[in-house]
Amino acid sequence: MRVDILNGFYHLDCSNIINYVSTKINYFDSDANIICSEIGDGNLNLVFRVVDEKNGKSVIIKQALPFLRCVGETWPLSIYRNELESKVLIKQYELTGGMVPKIYYSDPVMHAMIMEDLSNYSIMRSALMAFKQFPFFADKITDFLVKTLLYTSDFIMEPKEKKELVKEHINPELCEITEKLVFTDPFYNAKSNNIDSYMVPFMEEHIWNDTELLRNVIKLKFYFMNHAEALLHGDLHTGSIFINNVNIKVIDPEFSFYGPIAYDIGVLLANLIMNYESVQMRCSNNALKNKHKTFLISAIEDVIDLFRNKFLKFAKVCTNQVLIQQTPVFLEDYVDDIISNAAGIAGCEMIRRTVGLAHVDDLDLIEKADMNRITKEQNILLAKSLIIKKDNIKNGKDIIPLLYMNNEFKVCLL
Ligand code: SR1
Numbered sequence: 001m002r003v004d005i006l007n008g009f010y011h012l013d014c015s016n017i018i019n020y021v022s023t024k025i026n027y028f029d030s031d032a033n034i035i036c037s038e039i040g041d042g043n044l045n046l047v048f049r050v051v052d053e054k055n056g057k058s059v060i061i062k063q064a065l066p067f068l069r070c071v072g073e074t075w076p077l078s079i080y081r082n083e084l085e086s087k088v089l090i091k092q093y094e095l096t097g098g099m100v101p102k103i104y105y106s107d108p109v110m111h112a113m114i115m116e117d118l119s120n121y122s123i124m125r126s127a128l129m130a131f132k133q134f135p136f137f138a139d140k141i142t143d144f145l146v147k148t149l150l151y152t153s154d155f156i157m158e159p160k161e162k163k164e165l166v167k168e169h170i171n172p173e174l175c176e177i178t179e180k181l182v183f184t185d186p187f188y189n190a191k192s193n194n195i196d197s198y199m200v201p202f203m204e205e206h207i208w209n210d211t212e213l214l215r216n217v218i219k220l221k222f223y224f225m226n227h228a229e230a231l232l233h234g235d236l237h238t239g240s241i242f243i244n245n246v247n248i249k250v251i252d253p254e255f256s257f258y259g260p261i262a263y264d265i266g267v268l269l270a271n272l273i274m275n276y277e278s279v280q281m282r283c284s285n286n287a288l289k290n291k292h293k294t295f296l297i298s299a300i301e302d303v304i305d306l307f308r309n310k311f312l313k314f315a316k317v318c319t320n321q322v323l324i325q326q327t328p329v330f331l332e333d334y335v336d337d338i339i340s341n342a343a344g345i346a347g348c349e350m351i352r353r354t355v356g357l358a359h360v361d362d363l364d365l366i367e368k369a370d371m372n373r374i375t376k377e378q379n380i381l382l383a384k385s386l387i388i389k390k391d392n393i394k395n396g397k398d399i400i401p402l403l404y405m406n407n408e409f410k411v412c413l414l
């Protein structure tokens, strides 16, 4: 057990956590039979589940480590991110009426939080990898997006109040990770990349030497860095979403900051698209494969169209901006711009998840080597089209032909 005697911080583990939880919250019965398991498989933190075996009552404890877990102590990272994350969760809980876990206790000394366990939910990426469909998903996630993004923006908030929030949620170290790992390193032969050797010449040919593409990527990076528009989740991939047959809960907003609305939408779209790529290669049951692909196509289209409609509807009715009330056409331009940039950002996320430091199972777990390779190459080409053609993407239907083109090409190769 590592202890920093000066400030009372120590690393939690299964031998000390039961005592820790009982001193912080009055949640378990006095005769509880509590067991602990370490369940964290993310890149950054320690995560534990503590359960009373007698009645199944449980909580989750998340503690920040002072370095990047997936790299080690050579990449130090502020542990104050845990306080920031719990602040965001509290805000998002309020804004969405409970679409994120409830925080029971936030500990500024241990850089840990104790929160609601979502044991009746599964991680959405794992459920999608098992070819499960969730027809209600797009409706729920676009509610989450509109409630957390529109309602923390200048459309609704008073200017001073919004700027206070911008200040409170400044998150330079985690933003730097995104600036480096999403918008920079995958676009040259960087040391941090995790790239199969056969992909190097492919990347040189299609991405690293394409000045027009790089010009768009740098624009998107500066858009990400200089656009304090709304309080983002900041890492809204399918591993940050818990889902069951009727509901979703969004977790892990530690990359949250005031940034462009398009970022959350783009990351989400990218991860749905990569699952679409994955099912094509991993599902041997044709009926199930088609069913899953049809679901994903609708989900991708609906995320864009429902976001667009809900954003327009609530912005029109709820905005405090007098000039927008008189000139509603402005809103159409505004949302067009969000969707186009989301398409470009989706492309960057797809490229980084293929050759950057942190991959996704959707691509990595395609077992057959030739199929794995084809999917990764096609994913890069599709991502490139999304970045180059982003200004033509305004509605759900604009993105779907790109997926079909990609798929037909792949089928020809097999
Ligand atoms: C080194 S951290 C890598 C990635 O993990 C997180 O989930 C974020 O997506 C980050 O970019």
Ligand code: MG
Pocket: 042, 043, 235, 240, 252
């Ligand atoms: Mg995470």
